[in-house]
Amino acid sequence: MNQHKMISAAALLSALLSNNVLAQDKQLTLMLDWFVNPNHGPIVIAQERGYFKQQGLEVDIQEPADPSTPPKLVAAGKVDMAISYQPNLTIDVAAGLPLIRSATLIATPLNTLMVLDNGKNEQLSDLKGKKIGIAIAGNEEATIGTMLSQANVKFSDVEIINVGWALSSSLASGKVDAIWGGLRNFETNQLALEGYAAKTFYPEEHGVPAYDELVFVANANHYDKQAIQAFNKALEQATTYIVNHPKQSWQEFVAYSPDTLDNELNKRAWNDTLTRFALRPAAVDLKRYDDYAQFMYSQHIIDTLPKAEDYVPNLN
Secondary structure, three states: OHHHHHHHHHHHHHHHHHHHHHHHOEEEEEEOOOOOOHHHHHHHHHHHOOHHHHOOEEEEEEOOOOOOOHHHHHHOOOOOEEEEOHHHHHHHHHOOOOEEEEEEEEOOOOEEEEEEOOOOOOOHHHHOOOEEEEOOOOOHHHHHHHHHHOOOOOHHHOEEEEOOOOHHHHHHHOOOOEEEEEEOOOHHHHHHHOOOOEEEEOHHHOOOOOOOOEEEEEEOOOOOHHHHHHHHHHHHHHHHHHHHOHHHHHHHHHOOOHHHHOOHHHHHHHHHHHHHEOOOOOOOOHHHHHHHHHHHHHOOOOOOOOOHHHHOOOOO
């Protein structure tokens, strides 16, 4: 009997060890929205400090060749998770893509309507008859139009110019009077390093509902709830570490790729992004998503109105 119990105990221990090994071998592919930058701080720190490993995950962090493709690759089952934007996720879901939001990375808007701080455009109303540069055509009429309407300026009263990725240089050179799409943690610092002071108008202060700038998305039909829970726990741990140790975490962040990350622009952006990271990445706020979806629907950006409860599951 004792020998039988010993064999059973040994078998149980072996099974537990086997399961543990299997759990540690859980592979997750994560595609970023762009090349690695300070916005991805918690992901890099979770990788560098071994927090993903502690949760039994092996996370393969990938950079996209085309920043518009990551959510589509998730929807097609090519990668497990990707970083997207709350507005884009709403658009994708409304268009029928099988996606869910699994966590939040950046919990506030980063986008701004930006001008040079030279006394020429002190208020939104000063932009009447002016030129506004954008990087990507699409939703600017809804967002810029809403902001301008707060100052009794019609969207038709401004000239929209697609300047591609040359947002900062177009503003600095005077090619345009304002830019839409400049991020408050990047373009502001980029202009400052080039000797230009910027003034920013924040969409959430001028009629546009607040939203999560960067979110993680997974496939609605095939997501692994346990893996996502483990991922989110590691992410929260990394974010807490960053907030508690901003200088030390900066050093660990740049160690991930010193040649591309260790520069003054990223250092300034890092400090400006610290307060933007979601301290509770897994936390769900359905009303926030429904409010923004309603805004997009009312502005005719989407033709159908998705319900947050259908694509923002509580994975806790």
